Amino acid sequence: MAPIRLSLLVAAYPTITAALFLAFQRLRPPFLQRIIAGQHGGRLAYSTSALGLARTAKALGAVGDGGLAFGGGAAVGGPAGGAAGSGGAAGPAGTAAPGAAAAGGRGRPAEFSYAVGMACQAKRASAQRAMASLRVRGADRPNSGEDSFFYTQLGDTSAHALGVIDGVGGWCEVGVDATEFSHSLAVAMESIAPAVVGAPAAGDVASRVAASKFAFAPLVLLDTAYTMIKSSGQVEAGGSTACVGVATAGGVLQTANLGDSGYAIVRNGSLLYASQPQTHFFNAPFQLSIIPESMLAEDERQGGRHFGDEPADAVLATHTLRHGDVVMFCTDGLLDNLAPTDYLAIINKSMVAGGCWARDAGGRLGPAPDLPDRARDAVDLAAANLVDAALRASLDTKTDGPFALEAQQKMRFPYRGGKPDDITVLVLLAQQQSDGSVRVRL
Structure with a gap:
């Protein structure tokens, strides 16, 4: 049980980890990467949620052969339309009903479609572990290491469900495949999303939703999938953070974010909203977990600490989207290495280069004409550029990124440079459909 005690020690006493960072700062990769991975071991958190229903198995994505892995954009449709609704975030379900988007032509509710692009890059150590897992299990998975993701259109509607999941690498210290939990959670959410979020639901999923204490779409999805993989027995142990969203045909985005993955909304070249991480302490985010009984018993004997994070602990928000x-x-592999000003500049440049945004005579950014024809390439370009920039920053040993600055402020030690990690990004572009009576204003 020595590895378990070590991981718990790192989790409970972050100052010890700070000393390790300081002592080995000059040794940089590959040795310092192992120290960083050890700090990830401090993310081992325990949950005591009740078990539930069987897992739905479904293959997700494709295995890359190194470098960046890219996913195709989701289906889009309809001509470009005008702006709809207003920005801002509301509270969780039950505190504020999501507002309807502004009418788009002839008094009808605005109809939205979405293009989704994806890029991911696994850090070296987790990529090797993920490939080893693939050889053993024979499953198809993207080249995202211990990160995972999903995005899917909901039935024959234009609504989409999507999310990123960051597996807790510290489980590797106790011989657990850290990829299994995160990828299984993504597979389950993608598989059940049309039934859980759409109406009418079918089969046993319908009864689960009816009996659920949740009514907020992304939380229903996260809670149902988590319950399914816990009860299946196919995932023996592991944990992850999760950031899940549901974008409706009416232009409403609902989100449930647990841990230090996150999301940001950009409108007309400006950062409209950025989620905030949930952490117990420095580099120890909220997370969902499956803990074997033997480990729980050993932890009790040693006086261990249980975080006990559950889907209900997620931060919930509702946003009204506009055209464009x-x-x-994204997972924290991006957020720990790129500041908001950095990723905002990349998104702006990518959307202009992809032809989805243009500048008016005053230099202001806004949706370009004929946006749907270019949407798929633009979101793929944006996702690829974001991952590439985050990867370069993570390997930079001299320029302090957000993780380094937070370590210096909260831990009082001179950590320098970026933080090597798995990086996963989904980029969603909202498009308001129109019958031609609504025009794009430039």
């Missing part, structure tokens, strides 16, 4: 809005979902 961009939403970035």
Whole structure:
């Protein structure tokens, strides 16, 4: 049980980890990467949620052969339309009903479609572990290491469900495949999303939703999928953070964010909203977990600490989107290495280069004409550029990124440079459909 005690020690006493960072700062990769991975071990958190229903198995994505892995954009449709609704975030379900988007031509509710692009890059250590897992299990998975993701159109509607999941690498210290939990959670959410979020639901999923204490779409999805993989027995142990969103045909985005993955909304070249991480302490985010009984018993004997995070602990928000809005979902591999000003500049440049945004005579950014014809390439370009920039920053040993600055402020030690990690990004572009009576204003 020595590895378990070590990981718990790192989790409970972050100052010890700070000393390790300081002592080995000059040794940089590959040795310092192992120290950083050890700090990830401090993210081992325990949950005591009740078990539930069987897992739905479904293959997700494709295995890359190194470098960046890219996913195709989701289906889009309809001509470009005008702006709809107003920005801002509301509270969780039950505190504020999501507002309807502004009418788009002839008094009808605005109809939205979405293009989704994806890029990911696994850090070296987790990529090797993920490939080893693939050889053993024979499953198809993207080249995202311990990160995972999903995005899917909901039935024959234009609504989409999507999310990013960051597996807790510290489980590797106790011989657990850290990729299994995160990828299984993504597979389950993608598989059940049309039934859980759409109406009418079918089969046993319908009864679960009816009996659920939740009514907020992304939280229903996260809670149902988490319950399914816990009860299946196919995932023996592991944990992850999760950031899940549901974008409706009416232009409403609902989100449930647990941990230090996150999302940001960009409108007309400006950062409209950025989620805030949930952490117990420095580099120890909220997370969902499956803990074997033997480990729980050993932890009790040693006087261990249980975080006990559950889907209900997620931060919930509702946003009203406008035509041309961009939403970035990402794991902390990006957020720990790129500041908001950095990723905002990349999104702006990518959307202009991809032909989805243009500048008016006053230099202001806004949706370009014929946006749907270019949307898929633009979101893929934005996602690829974001991952590439985050990867370069993570390997920079001299320029302090957000993780380094937070370590210096909160831990009082001179950590320098970026933080090597798995990086996963989804970019969603909102498009308001129109019958031609609504025009794009430039």
